[in-house]
Amino acid sequence: VWKLYKDSKSARKFGRAITITSSGDQEVSKGMAIKYQGVTVGEVTLVIPNFNKGGIEITARILPEYVDKIAVANSHFWLAEPEIGLNGIKNVSALLSKHINVDPGKGERNTKFELSKGPVQPEGKIFQLQSETRGSVSEGTPILFRELEIGSVIDVQLGEFADRIISTIQIEPDYAYLIRANTVFWNVSGVDVSIGLSGANIKAGTVDSLLRGGITFSTPPTNELQPVASEDQSFYLYPQAEDEWKSWRTAIPRP
Known part of the structure; x- marks a missing residue:
């Protein structure tokens, strides 16, 4: 399936569409921002149920200036959640507005990813x-x-x-x-x-x-x-x- 734009300028401005699959136990909605280090690098454009495999399928748009860093192999996506602990609240922004975080990958161009349950953890x-x-x-x-x-x-x-x-x-x-x-x-x-x-x-x-x-x-x-x-x-x-x-x-x- 290809997206048809009204002109080349609109196509360049759109960036690149990617697909993120999720188990469905994480609440994702249309318009949710995708951020790296607090900077918005994309947004969710569509969320639909995946009746064949279960869970949900998320379509997102990566802004054109970040495509070469984000829409590549091994980029890691996860839903930002506030951490409430003894020393206060970490990631306060997730309390105000939910968003998806991403760690850029390296390698060839890629448009299919999975929504993880948290950031990449060091191997223990x-x-x-x-x-x-x-x-x-x-x-x-x-x-x-x-x-x-x-x-x-x-x-x-x-x-x-x-x-x-x-x-x-x-x-x-x-x-x-x-x-x-x-x-x-x-x-x-x-x-x-x-x-x-x-x-x-x-x-x-x-x-x-x-x-x-x-x-x-x-x-x-x-x-x-x-x-x-x-x-x-x-x-x-x-x-x-x-x-x-x-x-x-x-x-x-x-x-």
Whole structure:
């Protein structure tokens, strides 16, 4: 299908049309801007359902001055979302008006892309967490170490025999050494309320853990520090921590 313009000037001004496919769980609308570093480089011109493959198909226009940088192989598109955390709100502009972000690619001309769930992440080390139920764990749930975010959950699936939930996590390369063969993981999501004789005891995590959920971990002290966990090693994800775990202060030297 080719677009017919009324004259050559209109054609040059239009830029180039591209197609972005999405799973449909991200809200995209006609007129939404496409931005790079806060600068508008294009806009969404049409959003239609894809009845054959499911999801939606997005047609967008890349402005002519940016075509050679954006409409090329490996350009990465994702829907900008505000991040609300302990230190305030990041990406405030996404609260005011939703838009699509893009990281320019390199290579040959291309007009077909996929809408990702977030920006390109550095390749980290992959581990598996097994739990009896999913709870509040979902894609994007942060992995915390002493309340510092060092990774995230990238996939949640039912186990092969339907007897457990398998959560795949990715740890940033600089912090992968913290995960040892005997490391213990537990969920710190939400607010823990227990009722005793003296009334309600409320224990809350950081603002991030309340809003997005969170998984944290610690390594028990031993006479000899256990080796770094191997790629794809599987750990059990406990629903909550025992009091002893929170007191562990095992020294783990940076390699």
